[in-house]
Amino acid sequence: xxxxxxxxxxxxxxxxxxxxxxxxxxxxxxxxxxxxxxxxxxxxxxxxxxxxxxxxxxxxxxxxxxxxxxxxxxxxxxxxxxxxxxxxxxxxxxxxxxxxxxxxxxxxxxxxxxxxxxxxxxxxxxxxxxxxxxxxxxxxxxxxxxxxxxxxxxxxxxxxxxxxxxxxxxxxxxxxxxxxxxxxxxxxxxxxxxxxxxxxxxxxxxxxxxxxxxxxxxxxxx
Numbered sequence: 001x002x003x004x005x006x007x008x009x010x011x012x013x014x015x016x017x018x019x020x021x022x023x024x025x026x027x028x029x030x031x032x033x034x035x036x037x038x039x040x041x042x043x044x045x046x047x048x049x050x051x052x053x054x055x056x057x058x059x060x061x062x063x064x065x066x067x068x069x070x071x072x073x074x075x076x077x078x079x080x081x082x083x084x085x086x087x088x089x090x091x092x093x094x095x096x097x098x099x100x101x102x103x104x105x106x107x108x109x110x111x112x113x114x115x116x117x118x119x120x121x122x123x124x125x126x127x128x129x130x131x132x133x134x135x136x137x138x139x140x141x142x143x144x145x146x147x148x149x150x151x152x153x154x155x156x157x158x159x160x161x162x163x164x165x166x167x168x169x170x171x172x173x174x175x176x177x178x179x180x181x182x183x184x185x186x187x188x189x190x191x192x193x194x195x196x197x198x199x200x201x202x203x204x205x206x207x208x209x210x211x212x213x214x215x216x217x218x219x220x221x222x
Contacts, residue, residue: 026143029136036129043125047118054115057108064101068094 071094078087 025139026136029132029139033129033132033136036125036132040122040125040129043118043122047115047122050111050115050118054108054111057104057111061101061104061108064097064104068097068101071097 071090075087075090075094078084078090
């Protein structure tokens, strides 16, 4: 039986240290809470059994003490009636009752001391369990916040990083290269015109110039 096992083998401060270092502190905390609840249940049964013994010996002691008092009164009554035999028997039973009462008193005191010690330990276990449950709520909040912060940091890791800057620079260089290629392609296209095409273009430009000159002549001041 593991009564008070966690109180003996693992203090709450050490347990908190383990929880802080755990990969998943929530799962570890929940497991310890379950273990502590099981131990608490066993402890409550043990304390109840010890309290029952305490009450039993208290009752036996009180019964024998009451019997001894009763036989004392009866011995006085028999003596007052000059009944020596009856008085003797009452005194004999009184002595026996006093002996039993003393034995039961000793057993009662011992069991009461044990029961009081168990009551104290049981109360300590209840406090530790309550602290553990409160600690769990704090851990859940901290764990959730830390996890969210980790995810945010992970998502933002690429922003402003050297890798991102290098990628942007490569894109700019690629764009400049494409623009240079387009300009070179255009020059090649112009240089690649035939002699007839160049004369045709020259004629086209001359026709435009002639038309422009005629238009301007219409608006000359006379």
